[in-house]
Amino acid sequence: MASRKQQKEEARQRRLEQERARTAQAQRRQRIWMLGGVLAAAVVVVVVAVAISLGGTSSAKAPKPGTPQAKQTFSEVSSLLGGIPQSGTTLGNPNAKVTIDYYGDLECPICRAFTLGLDGGGFPQMVKDLVRTGKVKVVYLSFCTATCTNHSHTLFNQQQVAAYSAGQQKLFWDYADLFYHEQGDETTSYVNTAYLNDLAKQIPSLDLKTWQTDQTDPSLLSQVQGEDSQASKLNLPGTPTLVAIGPTHETLVNGGNFPTYSTILQAVNAVS
């Protein structure tokens, strides 16, 4: 009798175990499906977020020279720079009391924001209020950041020398400003000889043949390489980095910060 009862109990335990195992298996299966769903949803959301992030920083490629869009862009450049003296990579009165050294990379999206006055970038107002009035001159210096992260020193040298060659015709700032206006996504290979040529063709007063010849001038390449190496030695935090140089002393305008007009003005007043 006791043995029968024991057998019944054992059978009941087995049934319960089997039921528990079936339930556990069903729960495991359900969890695996949910895990797959969670992973897939996370990947989709992150990919979309990265795509939106990249989309927000990229811009259209250079418009074809002569098109209304190209003319419109150049008219914006002219309205900012027109009438201000240029020499090489210097913008403004050569006798200005204060010099601002601007370390930049033409492919750097933060330099673009700063130069075009996006997100509070102080360059346009600095040109209007300080450079045009003769108080300050700006000297552009090359520092390979975005281009070297995504591409190479070779490409950096090519694009910077193209801009410096325009500087031989006192049009460096027109070329650089156009570059920033039409800058593409730094992670893509949009900068090539055709892109650089198209930029040059958008500047009506640029002599194209001379510009092309000047690009082979070894002194321009040495200048770009020398400035880049100097910036690295100075351990500058990135681009854009501005240094204000006055008659007696100098100061770093922004260091790691995004340079707004107020920070520039503060530095200019400090060194004047």
Add this chain to the structure above:
Amino acid sequence: MTTTVSQAGPGTQRTTRRRDGLRVAIAVFGVIGLVIAGYTTYEHYNGFATLLCLGGHHGHSSCEQVQSSLWSKLDGIPVSVLGLVGYFVLLVSLAFRGELFRALGFLVALIGFGFSAYLTYREVFTLKEICEWCVGSAICMTILMVLTGIRFLRGGPEPA
């Protein structure tokens, strides 16, 4: 918080304590993340006037450079605000029991981890600047991804 021995055996009690500890750990890192995101959101709308930053360069803050960069916003929304929402949802998911809420917590942590990894890449390779607050948040999200992952995969009943 733990069940009594009369209701469950010692093994169950140990498991329940472990699960309880896991939820506490998630709550701690969730709150740390929430505080970081709240602080950086406040600083964003306050013009970074009082932003503290250990990573100074020539006496200037690298945090401001990162947080005012083009990568600091997603379609116009500051990423610190997105972080704030993420940590809040994660903590809310912790307050509820059940498979769905465990999955929600894990999903939020996975998204946070993925996007934090992308932003850290931008900090290091594009901006060449490090913002300690962003790194702190990325570390929190990484830990939370592991903890919420364990919570989700373990399943089973949780203490109230």
